[in-house]
Amino acid sequence: MNNLALLTIGGTMLCCVLGVIGIHAYSSGAAQRAALVERLSQTGQIALPGRRRRRFRSIDRRVRRTQLGKKLELRIASTGLDLTPGEFVVYMLVTVAALWMIGQAMLASFFGPLCGLLGIYVAMAFLNWQRQKRIEKFINQLPELSRILANATQAGLALRMALSMAADELEAPAGDELKKVADQLAVGRSIDEALGELAKRLPSRELVVLVTTLVLSNRAGGTVVGSLRNLTETLEERKETRREVRTQLSQVSMTAYSVPVIGVGSLLLIDNMQPGALDKMTGSSIGQVAVVVAFALYAVGFVIIRRFSKIDV
Structure with missing residues (x-):
């Protein structure tokens, strides 16, 4: 009888120990799984319930493998935006294509590539603005x-x-x-x-x-x-x-942005007053060089004015 009681107590204690070990293993495994899911969701490889589903995963994986993709990922992380590098690249290309077509339609065919390059600058400037903010x-x-x-x-x-x-x-x-x-x-x-x-x-x-x-x-x-x-x-x-x-230099900052806007506005005004003038101007190599030089001078003026308004405190 005593042996049976001891065996019963021993079996019960063994079951309790195994049960505690099982519960501990299950809880640690669940915690590891939750951590893995959280890490994969941050990289966009899986989507958690209630979170935005990541798009363009294959493009995102290719972009992340490159050196520029790693730098882009760090820059996006510093902005706090809910974007992956792949999504940003796709959206930037769409913006470039849209500006390219708008430039060809509103100005002339020569301005299409220039507006496309402007789209790349706008995308990177947007990241810098978000980061600085x-x-x-x-x-x-x-x-x-x-x-x-x-x-x-x-x-x-x-x-x-x-x-x-x-x-x-x-x-x-x-x-x-x-x-x-x-x-x-x-x-x-x-x-x-x-x-x-x-x-x-x-x-x-x-x-x-x-x-x-x-x-x-x-x-x-x-x-x-x-x-x-x-x-x-x-x-x-x-x-x-x-x-x-920042308050004292706000007027100088607005001047830096108004200079290129005035230049582009003058082109639109000329084409509106005399339809086809931009096509004639960019139809020759001399006109194309003049347009490129003018845009370069506007960019230089923008950078110089921004330099004047930048004071390290």
């Missing part, structure tokens, strides 16, 4: 980020926990970018690497100063509260200075 938003959030990190560090939290807490409290884009940093730290990456990638995605002097302060404090093991307090005040002052400079 995101960087500006992030810079405006840096004083609050520095204040949160200082308070968390003063409360005794480690830098990793302070970054995770800041990711939860701040809005986009700072919250999203810090979430990426926290995820990288969670999988074993060092603070230097995670913050270094953040500085590459959103390059700015203010962020470089903050990253350098955090990295040096983490390496040296010294107190970071005082440095972050001083940095918060400095970032607030720089924020106000940047706003004043």
Whole structure:
């Protein structure tokens, strides 16, 4: 009887142990599957329920293999747009084709390739504009980020926990970018690497100063509260200075964009006043060279005026 009771108890305990092991294996497998699905969904290889289905997957895979595709992927990631490199390339080609046909229809056949090149510039300028806008938003959030990190560090939290807490409290884009940093730290990456990638995605002097302060404090093991307090005040002052400079130079920036618009508008006005004038002008090699030189001078003027209006604060 005693042997039967012992066998029953032993069998029950063995079943319990095997059940716990099975539950642990199932939960860890489910977590790994969820992480894999999340990673594949970010690259566009699969689509999660409730998320936008990725288009042009085969083109996206080919684009990602190239060196330009890798740079394009990093640039798109810095803009925060929900786009893959393949989707961006397809949309850019469609824009180039549309502008090409519009240029031929409204101006002359010679202006079709020029308008197509303009489409490539517009697409890349759109990415740069989105990236710069995101960087500006992030810079405006840096004083609050520095204040949160200082308070968390003063409360005794480690830098990793302070970054995770800041990711939860701040809005986009700072919250999203810090979430990426926290995820990288969670999988074993060092603070230097995670913050270094953040500085590459959103390059700015203010962020470089903050990253350098955090990295040096983490390496040296010294107190970071005082440095972050001083940095918060400095970032607030720089924020106000940047706003004043941008307001003062807004008229110069508008002049830079109005110069090429006036040039293109004058061509449309000439063709409207005298139909067929652009076809006659671009029908000879001298006229084609003159048009190319004129567009090049407009581009040079645009770049020079933009240089004058660009002041590093």
